[in-house]
Amino acid sequence: MKITILGCGNMGLTYARAFLQYHKTTFDDLTLIAKDEKHATELNSMKLGKVITGITPDAMQCDVLILAVKPQDFIGVAGSLKGKIPPETLLISILAGVKLDTLQEKLGHKYIVRAMPNMPAQFGMGITVYIPSSDANVHHLSTVENLLNTTGRTFMIENENLMDGVTALSGSGPAYFYYIVKIMTDTAKKMGFDESLANLLVMHTMHGAFHVMNNSDTGLDELIRKVASKGGTTEAALKTMKDNKFDEIFATALLNAEKRSKELSELNGK
Ligand SMILES: NC(=O)C1=CN([C@@H]2O[C@H](COP(=O)(O)OP(=O)(O)OC[C@H]3O[C@@H](n4cnc5c(N)ncnc54)[C@H](O)[C@@H]3O)[C@@H](O)[C@H]2O)C=CC1
Ligand SMILES: O=C(O)[C@@H]1CCC=N1
Structure with missing residues (x-):
């Protein structure tokens, strides 16, 4: 399959590696569009596919075009792309907050899938939620599944209104997890643990706790109760969280991520 990736950063390169690893394409059929010559040199050294700078007619002759630039770069990129994508090409956009109708209008293209992956895609552990444009057909859906399944699960x-929530939950979610892990390891160091033991304790605890949650029928409240003995240490920690409105703060954080996704939609929809 001829695939072109426009936006070869974290996510674009994750796709390049996954598509090659699972033989969805080959070095010769994979085109990576670099932003400038310096970027082209970096991409060339990775030896993933043909590297070009700028949107050439050759690069547009592809079955699938992956759009993975930052949402703030969309309008500029769309201006350069409009009228150059062959009508039969399937475009997959992973841009946060850029809606299907905006993509269709600004790119002048019919067959589009808007997808929201997340960072564990790097290790085949991602979750991608996607929505096709109304013009997309069953062939496009099977192509999307076939490609995105190389990075984890797809749904x-x-x-489309749910995409803002998806972005806030699963798209951004890995960062919240790392944030909490960081608070725990930083605090462990203050307690006197060296970095390596702090990391081991926290990471193994999170990993183990996930397995319990994933492998038992017990609800989350009950799991919390099982750890928190009456008058014990966990209870003291949880009380501090409740008293300081941690639940409210965290919920507001998620809602603000969702709100930001909507703002990006407005910004790019104009
Ligand atoms: N990082 C993440 O965990 C996730 C990101 N996304 C979405 O994926 C998109 C990309 O995010 P990242 O990979 O993290 O960003 P990134 O900054 O790592 O990659 C973007 C790339 O686009 C390139 N670029 C910008 N303008 C260009 C142009 N005119 N021509 C060619 N290349 C150009 C940049 O040089 C950069 O390499 C964003 O729209 C984001 O909303 C979605 C889900 C998860
Ligand atoms: O932070 C962002 O805007 C992107 C979308 C989800 C993860 N990263």
Whole structure:
């Protein structure tokens, strides 16, 4: 399959590696569009596919075009792309907050899938939620599944309004997890643990706790109760969180991520 990736940063390169690893394409059929010559040199050294700078007619002759630039770069990139994508090409956009109708209008293209992956895609452990444009057909859906399944699980939704929530939950979610792990390891160091033991304790605890949650029928409240003995240490920690409105702060953080996704939609929809 001829695939072109426009936006070869964290996520674009994750796709390049996954598509090659699972033989969805080959070095010769994979085109990476670099932003400038310096970027082209970096991409060339990775030896993933043909590297070009700028949007050439050759690069556009592809079955699938992956769009993975930052949302703030969309309008500029769309201006350069409009009228150059062959009508039969399937475009997959992973840009946060850029809606299907905006993509269709600004790119002048019909066959589009809007997808929201997340960073564990790097290790085949991602979750991608996607929604196709109404013009997309069953062939496009099977192409998307076939490609995105190389990075983890995929799930199609029909209500595009949910994409802002998806972005806030699973798209941004890995960062919240690392944030909490960081608080725990930093605090462990203050307690006198060296870095390596701090990391081991915290990471193994999170890993183990996930397995318990994933392998038992017990609800989250009950799991919390099982750890928190009456008058014990966990209870003291949880009380501090409740008293300081941690739940509210965290919920507001998620809602603000969702709100930011909507703002990006407005910004790019104009
Ligand atoms: N990082 C993440 O965990 C996730 C990111 N996303 C979405 O993926 C997109 C990309 O995010 P990242 O990979 O993290 O960003 P990034 O900054 O690592 O990659 C973006 C790339 O686009 C390139 N670029 C910008 N303008 C260009 C142009 N005109 N021509 C060619 N290349 C150009 C940049 O040089 C950069 O390499 C964003 O829209 C983001 O919303 C979605 C889900 C998760
Ligand atoms: O932070 C962002 O805007 C992107 C979307 C989800 C993860 N990274």
